[in-house]
Amino acid sequence: MSISAAKVGQRLCSAGATVLAEGQATTRVYVLLAGWAFRFKSLEDGRRQILNFLLPGDLLGLQGELLARLPHGVEALTPVNLCAFGSDAVPSFFRDHPGIALDVTWLAAHEERLVDDAVLTVGRRTAMERVAALLVHLFKRAASVGLVERDSIPFPLTQLHIADALGLSVVHTNRVLQRLRKGGFIRLEDQRLAIGDLGAMRRVGQYWEQPAPLRPLL
Amino acid sequence: MSISAAKVGQRLCSAGATVLAEGQATTRVYVLLAGWAFRFKSLEDGRRQILNFLLPGDLLGLQGELLARLPHGVEALTPVNLCAFGSDAVPSFFRDHPGIALDVTWLAAHEERLVDDAVLTVGRRTAMERVAALLVHLFKRAASVGLVERDSIPFPLTQLHIADALGLSVVHTNRVLQRLRKGGFIRLEDQRLAIGDLGAMRRVGQYWEQPAPLRPLL
DNA sequence: CGGGCATTTGAGCAAGATCAAAATGGGTGG
């Protein structure tokens, strides 16, 4: 029995669309099949913080399912294809398919690891370190789902997204990116990102995370 | 069948002790029975970020169990009493006790919600807002496990802990706390914290989180 | 009494924010 047997439908969202609204009451669980998205929270006055980015294979909406109300929003960065499950999917996994339930929990633990990392980045890294660490992180993640092509990955984020993920202003983000470009650390153009020397970038970002072990689902 | 049936022992740690080491390879899962602790990550040069605080009823070590290597450390703030489980506890819950497995996942989702919040705080709130939000948060959490006594809760954190949780320097943390004290917002002395007007503090902290719904386990 | 940690205070500094405006660069409707 694979997880896809419980699939009840698909959902498509276009780039920039709200996939799940912040604070939404009833939610379904989805698996991201294709495209990029991100989770975020905002303050009343509009300040926004991106929590983490979602790539194919990631689970969405689990918090809404378990916690009754979704405490964050989800927005698509590119056109996105979601695999939707029935409203009783989660409980039924736990009841009848312990292997899948464990996979779901694994995905939750994995995502928490990403967010733990985001706290460290935003709380203790300098602006330069933050940008470098994020770019390395995204590069590796994209690589792990097979998105590398001729040394570069698709990069659908704007500088605003980077700023909102790192707790920086757009202006400062822009200046840091320029330093990285002029230093020859990255090539970022045409919605694609290439990193010349991963080791060097890791060093500027103080970023030594090991890639996650094998991922379940899909 | 209650979760405590799977208990194989207890563990006591004294204040300041390392409960789980950062990067530790093999880990057990624990439930915190009494005392305060916190999860943290650090950078090579010693900069440390506290991810969240742990109170009685919280689960520890799940990430180590699922992800092979524990990506963060856990340290005791007060003397701490842990309920330990066997090494096969998690898989056996999923196999034989779906209700408990769901509770475990609920706890994971709940903790992620806390960390999501920490990212927002550290990334987008001002120093004053951060401190206020953290104090309100801790007050409510402590209250939810019945720690309020004569309007105040035990408060075992030093200013360094607050600083490390909020991505601030100790010096600045100190000045912010003084402003809150002189403004009559908080009373913080003798390891106890009282908040005069929760609504006012929420306002200065831009903090509107709703308390979590009912928690399982214990 | 002395050592070590935590808190407090002062002074100067700097990383990054803010404000403002110009340059780019598609994307679209006429």
Added chain:
DNA sequence: CCACCCATTTTGATCTTGCTCAAATGCCCG
């Protein structure tokens, strides 16, 4: 095909929040 619009990126100038450095004070405990 062109003109216009709007989002994004870039640049310059100035300001401020919060950091660093340094030292004093207070306090608990052996």
